[in-house]
Amino acid sequence: MKSSESTNTGLVVGKFWPPHRGHQLLLETAAAQVAELVVLVYANPAGPGPAADRLPAATRAQWIRELYRGDELAQGPRIGTTPLRVFALSAEGDGVPPDAAPDDVHREFVRQWLARQGIAVATVFSSEAYGPGFAQHLGAAHVSVDAARRHVPVSGTLVRKNPLATAAYLHPLVAAQLGVVPPAAIPRVVLLGAESSGKSTLCAALAEACHTAWVPEYGRTLHEQKNGNLAYEDLLYIARRHAELEDEAAHKARKVLFCDTNAATTALYSYYYFHRCDPALQAMAAVCGQRYAHTFVCAPTVPFEQDGWRGPEALRSFQHGMILMQLDFYRIPYVLVEGSVAERVAQVRRALGMVDDA
Structure with a gap:
């Protein structure tokens, strides 16, 4: 449950290629602890594999917005009562560094981008080993969410490798974009x-x-x-x-x-x-x-x-x-x-x- 004293802004950064249930666990856990959650979707190249051009970061960001929009479209996406601000960044428009660039380069890129947007981040949430150092570079606290993948044993790499075998870990909206259907518990x-x-x-x-x-x-x-x-x-x-x-x-x-x-x-x-x-x-x-x-x-x-x-x-x-x-x-x-x-x-x-x- 989100504390009534929670007034901070949270941050989640990732490729989300594609968004899966592990990402949803990360986002929902973060949203329960902050007043506002900022999500950055980016990769350079735009995404692994030949489908990157068809499903760029902007498309994947829109999937996340759609997963968390409610009946009232004007309110924008939110998880529970927490507003969700989702940004898709590109190499052309935002200067996203190559995926292979050192961690320090990515950390500094995000720090400068947030500064230009006037966004002050208090807490970084991640499921990756880079999380603590990334948060420290931003001057923020870090919260690790299911880093061992015990609750949701999946990754974007596994999904890209075999969407059908991992469909159970995909929301129906996302699974459909990959041409698969999550297994049904009952016909x-x-x-x-x-x-x-x-x-x-x-x-x-x-x-x-x-x-x-x-x-x-x-x-x-x-x-x-x-x-x-x-x-x-x-x-x-x-x-x-x-x-x-x-x-x-x-x-x-x-x-x-x-x-x-x-x-x-x-x-x-x-x-x-x-x-x-x-x-x-x-x-x-x-x-x-x-x-x-x-x-x-x-x-x-x-x-x-x-x-x-x-x-x-x-x-x-x-x-x-x-x-x-x-x-x-x-x-x-x-x-x-x-x-x-x-x-x-x-x-x-x-x-x-x-x-x-x-």
Whole structure:
């Protein structure tokens, strides 16, 4: 718990190539002990391997901001109540020294950069051996966080070497950028469908029939919370938050977890509302075929219900077609379900081999 007397600024410096759960432990531990946390993301070259040009420091810094943004975009990223200031530094714009430069060169570079920004750092947090000397050069205290990697046994080097084998140590948003999916504790079944196609009702009914948990569509929750005034940046946040809610619900599920909507549908809405889609959201959409063990699509044949949040009924058929096109594009097999709620429940349970499950 953060002390009420904590008024200092903390500092974390690293490549974050890519950000992993160990980095998150470091950031969250630091944020609990300071009033403000400054994070510097840099490397020279920009990042190890050929993907450096595609995923530069600025992109990795944005991932960190996205991991810690909340419902209110204007507040900026924060961990708990601690504001998070994330900076991406480059060799061209900031004079970042080469990675191979001596420690003293890097220490002095950071000291001068902080001075130019008017940032006074009281505490440096790190998980590396260079931490104490670095902090001393800045005239700051040092706090070591899981330097032995006992709590989170991973490193950026290990992730770059084998993203699939280390996916368990990656947030779903970050893992998707590397084309992998963290292993699931329990199979996930996703239900898709146009507005007012009965998917939320079916999800709840399936969870009850199978004595398990289900995850409501977070996009609907935020849409109502913001009175329908979603911003472009909210769509990636919706996908990220929905993935987190799925991970949380998986611990309470029995045999299977039912999920109302996925990131691919969120990407469709991003194009529908804003005619564009964040590359990070595109990446989350692209791995939906790996994330979910089964995909079902609700036919738009139930009576249309206008609840004040939905588009016109005429749009429903178009939405249905777009969902099917997207599934075909990603080569995701699916089952179309029709009829009453009871009939749809039976169709899904038969497809899952759960007819006799109790």
